Amino acid sequence: MEARVERAPTGWREDRGEASLADVHRSIAVRRSGPGWRRAAAFLGPGYLVAVGYMDPGNWATSLAGGSKFGYTLLVVALVSNIMAIVLQSLCARLAVGSGRDLAQACRDAFPRPLALGLWFLAEIAIIATDIAEVIGTAIGLNLIFGIPLELGVVVTALDVFLILYLQRLGFRWVEALIVTLLGVIALCFAIQIALADPDWGQVIRGFAPTTQIVRNPEMLYLALGILGATVMPHNLYLHSGIVQTRAYGESLPERRQALKYATIDSTVALMFALTINASILILAAATFHKTGQTAVAELGDAHKLLGPLLGLAVAPTLFGIALLCCGINSTVTATLAGQIVMEGFLKIRLAPWLRRLITRAIAIVPAAAVTIWYGDAGTAKLLILTQVVLSLQLSFAVFPLVMFTADRAKMGELVAPRWLVAFACLIAVTIAALNLKLLVDFVAGAA
Template identity: 45%
Template sequence: MEASKSQGLFKTANGASLEEINSSVKVPKDASFWKKLFAFSGPGALVAVGYMDPGNWVTSIVGGAKYGYLLVSVILLSSLIAMLLQYMAAKLGIVTQLDLAQATRSHVNKPVGIILWILTELAIMATDIAEVIGGAIAMNLLFNIPLVIGVSLTVLDVLLLLLLTKLGFRKIEAIVVTLIAVILLVFAYEVFLAKPDLGATATNLIPHTKIITDGGALTLALGIIGATVMPHNLYLHSSISQTRKINHDDPAEIKEAVRFSAWDSNIQLTGAFIINVLLLLVGAAMFFGHGDGLDTFRALYNALQDNKLAGAIASPILSMLFAIALLASGQNSTITGTLTGQVIMEGFIHLKMPLWARRLITRLLSIIPVLIATIMYGGKEGALDNLLINSQVFLSIALPFSMIPLVWFTSSKKIMGEYVNSKWITALGWLAVLILTGLDLYGLPGLISGWFN
């Protein structure tokens, strides 16, 4: 019961996180392991989409095109760190019944809370920029829809999300899982046709010194790791882990919820790891040795139907499947980005407004800079792709402000009671913070330089 007592430390927060869906999913009491796992499965999928969003696509494929299978170990390391931090985020929400924004706000004064909200909102905008751009470019490639119109159409995602929320949170989870399956099947098919070297793939699961000694490989490795764990995912998971209805007066139910949430998260993040590896394998098997210039979505789309680049398997069908997967990825991430915007707005500044207005404002904040860039540079090849890459500067700045409180809260006996992190989990958590923060700070000067160029 220590955790129940510790929850009193946080009760300055303003209501339940995502109140309209909090504790909305019933969990069977006396059921088999698999039935309970199914009941708890879903939040992990919404989190996993952040690890396979359009912002990671170019980096993974270009990594394969330029360095073959060398960077597979970097994707593995990123995924393991993600599993650790997302486990902490889910546990924080389940045990304290508060999301990371609410917990952080309860430990700072109002001015600091506002500053943190603005910083986190900018990080969400930076993340959402990738999803908006990915969706708009996919619509342009598939249906020849002008980029300005495609960017504007992404507002409709909010209406879709509102509809799904009315039908129940499980509907949101179902559509996200379906879109993830589309992405997985598309790239599994393309990798099957490409016939990558599976032996080299397995060998490169162990890091090679070339990743450090080769400047280009190191830069791509920094991009893969530094942009993988995004601030918004930690806030989102700490909130949606509370969608399952459990008795918080029963320690056994809390422990069970934490355990099954960890299963859900790790399974879904394993899927994200597989998809990211598939992306790299597409680049390695099809374009290694002649992948220069494949640094935009359109260039990749064109390359998949170019016999000189993709070889005998090149075809318009492969390009179309790539664009469909890109559209699915953008749709997935816009849903989760909108939910996260609501979480931080309520958690940090306790802002109350109608549900549709909160979500619409969050979406518009992300669309405005993309629209401006599209109108100003829409005719320039790669302009939106450059905006996508340069937007990562906000993620680099905001990341420590979410990771550090998360590890600190979940490692505090006073806050978590009997559910506190073990010593080795705490040690790994702080090590992950040091690695990710260090890598982001290492790459920050280059990001800022590119942002202003």
């Protein structure tokens, strides 16, 4: 007896239109039978593309600043941010599988056009902020390893579009393979550095305990929100809801339930890996810089210079530079895909990937180049941390629609989010909004 094919939810105003990332939509086959691990393997990949956004160069700057200034205290922020990320990314997978839409398409369909355009504008700002962080991070990585001047490195980063285009021609699995390989290199680099740093593991464990000091100290809150913005990133919500649909998982309800289960497992495991990397950056900064009284290290270049003498091994700075460069390359791939999903979903405008990439790169390169030319290395860390706080401020405008859609049975049908998950997601959304409001109040009070 054939599996029943459920009708698409009828709570949407119009047809979805062209599928998200149409050139790779449902392009990866999913086994209908056989061992569960073989079927699960087909869904391995999107979670790691999402995880890249949780360990990009902007995250490095905020984690280095937090670890060097406050030791292990902000580890709890990385943990809480990661829990928020796991919940929100599971909702992205649910939206994609349950409605057949990515978040941008859902916003375009559900909201009046002026509001949808406003959300599109905010999403583009978030992607630009992400891209600025990637431009600077990749340029610094090129400088640390090959000695390429920062100003030239910023321009060179625009050429990564050719790498992305080549991989996309080979197939989406090749894009995922590149991401996973580079993530492996990053993990190896940090494992060696953490072993050399020999942190106080008792302090590390205590760092995961909550403290009200984070909210009471404006400077700590600023860095905490930077870590939150660098961890739970708006463009990742759009990205995940699009790339989950690269799997050909079928249309029957059992097939879609299975797809949701495996997609959620994929993203959860990948985000736990991202937490390990993020915590490693903060632990490394706390164990090397904070421990020796160097509490103002936020520059990636300064961290690179100081790691050698502090860890007593000449290869340590090189490992740091390699990991940073890998992070920058990874992030450029995912930001391109997110930009494509946002533009096509909100505006129904399809641009060639190379053109989309060059446009976003050009917008990101102008401020990044201006800062590196005018201020040199000293200005890059401030811009990196600022981009992460901007991302945090943009986050609510993606989170609230996501929670609304996945809680609506008319839009999601049988795959509507359970009440406990909706309640948890609402708590996360309100917490993010409250923290951002607190940051704005502190900022205005400080400027007055």
